[in-house]
Amino acid sequence: MDLDKNMKILIVDDFSTMRRIIKNLLRELGFTNTYEADDGTTALPMLKKGGFDFLITDWNMPGMTGIELLRAVRADPDLATLPVLMVTAEAKREQIIAAAQAGVNGYIVKPFTANTLKEKIERIFERVRAGD
Amino acid sequence: MEQEQRKQRYLEMAQAISERIGAGDMEGVERLVDELTHIRETELFRELGRLTRELHESLKTFRLDSRLAELTEHEIPDARERLNYVITMTEQAAHRTLAVIEDTMELTSSLVSRSGELRSAWSRFRSRQMSVDEFRQLSHQLDEFFAQVEQQGSQVQDKLTEALMAQGYQDLTGQIIRKVIRLVQDVEESLIELVRISGSRKTAENSEAADNSKEPAQKDEVTAGSGPRIPGRSNDDEYVHDQDDVDALLSSLGF
Numbered sequence: 001m002d003l004d005k006n007m008k009i010l011i012v013d014d015f016s017t018m019r020r021i022i023k024n025l026l027r028e029l030g031f032t033n034t035y036e037a038d039d040g041t042t043a044l045p046m047l048k049k050g051g052f053d054f055l056i057t058d059w060n061m062p063g064m065t066g067i068e069l070l071r072a073v074r075a076d077p078d079l080a081t082l083p084v085l086m087v088t089a090e091a092k093r094e095q096i097i098a099a100a101q102a103g104v105n106g107y108i109v110k111p112f113t114a115n116t117l118k119e120k121i122e123r124i125f126e127r128v129r130a131g132d
Numbered sequence: 133m134e135q136e137q138r139k140q141r142y143l144e145m146a147q148a149i150s151e152r153i154g155a156g157d158m159e160g161v162e163r164l165v166d167e168l169t170h171i172r173e174t175e176l177f178r179e180l181g182r183l184t185r186e187l188h189e190s191l192k193t194f195r196l197d198s199r200l201a202e203l204t205e206h207e208i209p210d211a212r213e214r215l216n217y218v219i220t221m222t223e224q225a226a227h228r229t230l231a232v233i234e235d236t237m238e239l240t241s242s243l244v245s246r247s248g249e250l251r252s253a254w255s256r257f258r259s260r261q262m263s264v265d266e267f268r269q270l271s272h273q274l275d276e277f278f279a280q281v282e283q284q285g286s287q288v289q290d291k292l293t294e295a296l297m298a299q300g301y302q303d304l305t306g307q308i309i310r311k312v313i314r315l316v317q318d319v320e321e322s323l324i325e326l327v328r329i330s331g332s333r334k335t336a337e338n339s340e341a342a343d344n345s346k347e348p349a350q351k352d353e354v355t356a357g358s359g360p361r362i363p364g365r366s367n368d369d370e371y372v373h374d375q376d377d378v379d380a381l382l383s384s385l386g387f
C-alpha cells in the first residue's frame with residue numbers, strides 16, 4: 001500500500017536516543033517530515049498548532065505522560081481523530097487496556113523491531129483509510 | 133529566661149528564710165524549706181513527664197515508620213535486581229552492536245578487496261592488454277560483482293538497522309536507573325527522619341518541613357507508568373511479555 005511519505009509526524013519521548021532511533025527507522029521507511037518533543041507538555045502545543053498527521057509517543061515521561069497526552073488529544077475537537085501510536089516499555093496489561101480505552105491506534109512494547117514499527121504504521125493507516 | 137526566673141525565685145526564698153532565722157521564727161523556716169522542696173519536686177516531675185511523653189511519641193512514630201522496614205525488606209533487594217538487569221541489558225546491547233560491527237567489517241572488506249582485483253583487471257582492459265577470452269571472463273566476473281555489491285550492501289543496511297535498534301537499551305536502562313535513584317532518595321529521607329526522631333528534638337517546624345517535602349498530588353501508578361518489566365519477578369503475570377502478547381490482548385479487546 002502507498003502511504004503518504006510526506007506526512008508530518010511528531011515523535012514524543014523523553015530519551016533523545018529513542019527519538020533518534022524512531023526518527024531513523026521512519027527515514028528508512030521513507031518518512032522524513034518528522035518532528036520531536038520530549039514530553040506531553042511540549043508536544044501538545046505543537047500538535048495544537050496543527051498540521052500533524054501522525055503522533056508516536058512514549059508513555060513514561062516527566063511532566064505530562066503519554067497516556068495523558070493521548071487523552072488530551074482525544075478531548076481536543078481539532079485533534080480527536082489524529083492517529084496515535086504508543087511505543088513504550090510499559091507492559092502491564094491494565095496499561096494496555098487503559099491505552100485502548102483512551103483511543104490509541106496502536107501499541108508497541110519496547111524493545112521492538114524495525115519490522116514491528118513498519119507493520120503497525122501500515123495497519124493504522126489501512127484502518128484510517130477504511131474508516132474514511 | 134526560665135532559668136533567670138528560677139534564680140530570682142530561689143534568691144527571694146533564701147532571703148525570706150534568712151529573715152525568718154534572724155527573727156527566730158523556726159516554724160516559718162520549716163514552712164519555707166518545705167515550700168522550696170515542693171518547687172524542686174514539681175520541676176523534676178514536670179521534666180520527667182516531658183521526657184516520658186517524648187519517648188512515647190518517638191516509639192509511636194518509630195513503629196509507624198514501617199516505610200524504612202519496607203525499604204530494607206523489599207525495595208533494596210528489588211533495586212539490586214533492577215541494577216543487575218541493567219548490567220545484563222547493557223552487556224547484551226554492547227555485544228549486539230559489536231557483532232554488527234564485526235559482521236559489517238567482514239562484508240565491506242570482502243567488497244573492497246574484490247573491487248581492487250577487478251579494478252586492476254579493468255585497467256588492463258582499458259589499456260588494451262586483454263585478450264578476448266580474458267575479457268569474456270572479466271565481464272562475467274563484473275556481473276557477479278554487481279550482484280555481490282547489491283546483496284552485501286543490503287546486508288550491511290540490515291546490520292546497521294540492527295545496531296540502531298540495539299541503542300534502545302539506553303532508554304530502557306535509563307528508566308530503570310531513574311527508579312533506583314528515586315529509591316535511594318527515599319531511603320535517604322527515611323534515614324534523616326530516623327535520625328531526627330532519635331535526636332528527640334521533634335519540633336513543630338521539623339515535622340512541617342517533612343510534610344512539605346512530600347510531592348503534591350501524586351499521579352496514580354497506571355498513569356505515571358512503572359517502567360520496563362524486570363524478568364523473573366513475582367508479579368510477572370501482570371505484564372505482557374512481548375509484542376505478540378500485546379497484539380493478542382488488543383485483539384481480545386476488539387482491536
